[in-house]
Amino acid sequence: MPPTDDTPPTDDPRPDRASARAAGIARREALLRRTRRIRRAIAGTAAALFCASFIAIYAQLASGHDPALTADAARRATASSKVVASSSSKHETEAASSSSSTGTTSTTGTSASEGSSSSSGTTSSSGSSTEGSSSGSSAVTTSQS
Amino acid sequence: MTTLSATTTAVGPHIFWITSRAAGIAALVLSSMSVSLGLTMAVRLVRGKRVEIRVAHEALSLATLAALAVHGLALIGDGYLKPTLADVAVPFLSGYKTLWTSLGIIGFWTMLLLGVSYYLRGRIGAKRWRSLHRFAALGWALGLVHSLGEGTDASQAWFLASIALVVVPALALLAVRWLRLPAAARTEATA
Numbered sequence: 255m256p257p258t259d260d261t262p263p264t265d266d267p268r269p270d271r272a273s274a275r276a277a278g279i280a281r282r283e284a285l286l287r288r289t290r291r292i293r294r295a296i297a298g299t300a301a302a303l304f305c306a307s308f309i310a311i312y313a314q315l316a317s318g319h320d321p322a323l324t325a326d327a328a329r330r331a332t333a334s335s336k337v338v339a340s341s342s343s344k345h346e347t348e349a350a351s352s353s354s355s356t357g358t359t360s361t362t363g364t365s366a367s368e369g370s371s372s373s374s375g376t377t378s379s380s381g382s383s384t385e386g387s388s389s390g391s392s393a394v395t396t397s398q399s
Numbered sequence: 400m401t402t403l404s405a406t407t408t409a410v411g412p413h414i415f416w417i418t419s420r421a422a423g424i425a426a427l428v429l430s431s432m433s434v435s436l437g438l439t440m441a442v443r444l445v446r447g448k449r450v451e452i453r454v455a456h457e458a459l460s461l462a463t464l465a466a467l468a469v470h471g472l473a474l475i476g477d478g479y480l481k482p483t484l485a486d487v488a489v490p491f492l493s494g495y496k497t498l499w500t501s502l503g504i505i506g507f508w509t510m511l512l513l514g515v516s517y518y519l520r521g522r523i524g525a526k527r528w529r530s531l532h533r534f535a536a537l538g539w540a541l542g543l544v545h546s547l548g549e550g551t552d553a554s555q556a557w558f559l560a561s562i563a564l565v566v567v568p569a570l571a572l573l574a575v576r577w578l579r580l581p582a583a584a585r586t587e588a589t590a
Binding site: 299 | 417450451466
């Protein structure tokens with residue numbers, strides 16, 4: 255008995271091809287979605303990273319703990335202390351020279367320029383040798399700076 | 400209140416400088432991640448997910464270039480250094496820490512040219528492009544040296560810790576890549 259031909263033919267390629275095409279499109283769209291998601295995530299990460307760094311540096315700077323500004327402030331403080339030291343030594347030198355003009359310690363100025371105060375200490379009176387020695391050392395510092 | 404005002408610093412004049420520093424840090428982190436992903440593909444560390452890794456590598460590279468552009472351009476607005484566009488774009492022109500600055504500029508141009516060459520690999524040829532693209536890691540290394548040598552925050556613990564998190568894996572992968580290169584060359588030669 256021959257088989258009845260009611261059943262549809264199974265070797266028709268069209269439904270398989272269509273489903274494969276649909277699956278391919280779905281796969282491609284899924285890949286595009288994943289790609290978009292990755293790009294968005296990285297853009298967000300980059301923005302977050304920038305903002306976090308910005309806030310950290312901002313807070314560091316605002317609180318006065320910025321490494322560059324701290325170093326700069328320290329350098330300025332050192333420079334200003336040197337200026338103060340040199341200006342004070344100038345005043346002392348001027349004071350010493352004015353005292354030498356009175357004729358009590360004529361050798362103090364010489365000892366300051368030479369940097370030794372032992373001889374002036376012996377010749378001078380009323381503690382002018384101490385001034386002479388300090389001005390001598392200050393004068394050396396000033397010339398170095 | 401007096402104590403607070405004595406210890407704080409006016410931030411307004413430094414806003415461009417802060418922007419440049421933040422962008423530089425972001426660029427270093429992003430480029431380290433990008434290099435790591437690129438090397439992961441090169442040494443075939445991860446099976447599958449190749450498309451996703453490639454997309455992430457590309458996006459990270461573009462984000463790095465954008466951050467580097469902000470890093471350089473923001474510096475032009477800084478009122479203390481006052482660099483010109485040429486100072487931040489041409490090596491050995493800036494008078495401020497010339498060597499470290501130049502290393503950063505060369506690193507940027509290396510990364511830009513080798514990054515953009517990805518879109519021209521059809522013309523260049525895939526094999527030639529791949530051998531050229533290896534030097535992108537050199538650009539990253541120059542940027543790393545620039546940040547450690549010149550970076551204002553290079554002495555800060557938080558900076559070093561956050562950089563180490565991304566730089567150490569990249570360096571390890573780079574070492575693996577270098578160690579595998581002679582083996583790959585031997586395999587190609589015998590094939």
